[in-house]
Amino acid sequence: MRIDLGDDEPPEISLIALIDCIFFLLMFFMVATSFKHQADGRPLKELPITLPESAVSLDPATAAPDVVAIGVDAKGGVYWGRERVTQLVLRERLHAVAARNHDQAIRIDGDMQAPYQEIVHLMDLCQFEGLTRIAMRARDGR
Structure with a gap:
């Protein structure tokens, strides 16, 4: 004997669950394709960008004479003026400068690479x- 439980509803597909699944797959493929690798298969560790040139730059003759210049070469070497220094020496010198004058201007001269x-x-x-007056030096693009 069959028991009647009321009207039978036809099965239907839930659109909300289907949209969630499609959105999840879309996000997965977007994230998976955003990882770029170098030609040899290693992932990129740095952005391949060339820093922009400045249309207007200060003339070194008109710059403040008491600016502390710190340079960075293309391989990441650090220079105090024209003298190559280690990270420990750099930190000691910055500490000494800050002890004398917290308003000391610092200029970072970074190589484009x-x-x-x-x-x-x-x-x-x-x-x-505590040194907050930091400036970046750019090449004159003219």
Whole structure:
């Protein structure tokens, strides 16, 4: 004997669940294809960018004479003026400068091919010592 439980509803596909699945697959493929690799198969560790030139740059003759210049070469080497220094020596010198004058101006001269992380590390060191007047030097694009 069959028991009647009321009207039978026809089965239907839930569009909300289908849209969620399609959205999940779309996000998966977008994220999976965004990982780029170098030609030899290694993932990129730095952005392949060329830093822009400045249309207007200060003439070194008109710049403030008491600016501390810190340079970064293309391989990440750090220079105090024209003298190559280690990270430990750089930190000691920045500490000494900050002890004399917290308003001391610092100029970072970075090579166009310098790793951006090195520039950020220098800025962090300066700010850690309390030196906040930090400027970046750019090439004159004219």
